[in-house]
Amino acid sequence: MTLPIQKLPILVIHLILQTMGFQDMFLLTRISTKMKRIVQRMGRIPKHCLYVTIGRTIMIQIQTMTYDRYPDLMNVVARKNDPPGWFSPFNMKIGSVACLPSAFCKYSDGQNVVETCWNDIKVGCDELCNEIIELFNTPVRSVTLKLYRRTNYQNEINWTNSTFPNLVIFELIGHCNFQDYMWMIKNAKATEELHFGMEPSGYPVNKNSLVVIPLELKHIEIEHGKWVSLRQLEAIKSNYIMVKEADLTDSEINEFLMNLKNSKEKPKFKELYILFDRQSDTTVVFEGLQDEDVLEPNIGLQELVFKTGNGQKCAVTYNLFEFERPAIDLLGYEVLIED
Amino acid sequence: MSVENAPVVDVDEAAIPVEKKMYYRFESNDKKEFRVSELAIQQSETLNRLVEAMGYTSEDVENKPAIAIENIDGKTLKLVFQWCEHHKGEAIPVDDGSVPKIVEIPEFDAKLMDIDNGLLFKLIWAADYLNIVQLLNVSCKKVANMAQGKTPAQLRRVYLLPSDEEDEAAKRAAQEAQDPRAREVEEEFEERKRQGGNSFF
DSSP states (O other), X not given: OOOOGGGSOHHHHHHHHHTSOHHHHHHHTTTOHHHHHHHHHTOOOTTEEEEEEESSSEEEEEEETTOOOXXXXXXXXEESSOOTTEEEEEEEEETTEEEEEEEEEEOTTSOEEEEEEOSSHHHHHHHHHHHHHHHHOOOEEEEEEEESSOSOHHHHHHXXXXXXXXXXXXXXXEEEOHHHHHHHHHHOOOSSEEEEEEXXXXXXXXXXXXXXXXXXXXXXXXXXXXXXXXXXXXXXXXSEEEESSOOOOHHHHHHHHHHHHHOSSOOSOSXXXXXXXXXXOHHHHTTTTSOTTOOSOOTTOSEEEEXXXXXXXXXXXXXXXXXXXXXXXXXXXXXXXXO | OOSTTSOBOOOOGGGSOGGGOOEEEEEOTTSOEEEEEHHHHTTOHHHHHHHHHHTOOHXXXXXXXXXXXXXXXXXXXXXXXXXXHHTTTOOOOOOOOOSSOOOOOOHHHHHHTOSOHHHHXXXXXXXXXXXXXXXXXXXXXXXXXXXTTOOHHHHHHHTTOOOHXXXXXXXHHHHHHHOXXXXXXXXXXXXXXXXXXXXXX
């Protein structure tokens, strides 16, 4: 059963390629320089980006920026050893490697993933990313670094920073000691978003004695934020801030909001979430925040709206927040600023 | 073949508005004739423009010779018109530029395209030539589906894709065919090199 596609008009070949998944298209380009050129000339694919997950293996996924579920997106994995799940092994040319051992592997979600075997998986990641970017013009948007049972954290962060200098989203998950934790949050570089999911093995007794780290990203999420003091929170200059497992008292949250109410300076954030696994007394948190022209007492309120010192509207809501990854429910405050 | 004996494509009479009930006659390159409803023809941009330009009346359609489609054979054209009749009145999809394109192959189309690859190849050519967007989409999707789960070597066999070396050899052969003197010059050059000469001229 053969069908000589190169004998079809070029626009028809493009249409066939466009109705294929990225993975099949990628494998087709391994056959010849001509097929590679045809795919490259097919045009740009602006909606898609590369999402790289680095752990024991490195997975590179082509995804839409909005994470739409397409059945035919590509997963390429770089790993050191060929696992037992491999089937239909083959060799292919990737970058400077002429004959790379590769195979399909069926994942638990039913997806067939192309796996490749490298002596050094970081070299593999680099070569694969370059090859995919060259083919599909899909930039690397996000890197997730899984740092479980790792010791040399600095190398991992430095390598990610230098390999992906224009990274938009950087996510870190894993365990480490508090010293490494602080080094990592200072040094993890992204142009827009930092999802800091590292869990330190312990916290300092007095968080107020910690050196304040200036963080200036558009979007920042801190998964284990017991170390975040009031001064640290104020030093985060982001549009979106989420601090989970915060260890701020109701009085400290009130102090933060009072500073907001009295400050003439516009806060950088538009959305702030301070979340914890305890009950909070809104009477304490909302104390003194009500605008003078509001007669309603703040006792029992779940939501309060007040004017900040620079005339912006600030809405504070006490609520239960549900999360899927990891599955956790946390209580806390949503603070929204509107002009 | 006479008009009376022409293979008439199945038509769903109820689906055709009364005022549109006109059937055009087309002839394939192997002289097979087909009657196709005006509504079905609208699926093909090429044929639709052609019949519009011709401005035939009902009498013209019956009395004038069938419209010749020179480069499509009867077997392929039958499939094309069966598809057009089945999908008549349906909106023609507009390309939104998204990749990968999400194309579903309906059951009717899957059965229609349950054919050998040679005929599928001709069907794609015909859909492209006649500019039948959705038929081209589903037939291309069928070809794209052949790639699923295949290794590069298997893909090479399925799509008859030449390797770099084969492409290079074909290119050389094409050049030589264009200019037979080129081969002679090259051989002469090789011969002189073997003899130790450093100057060709």
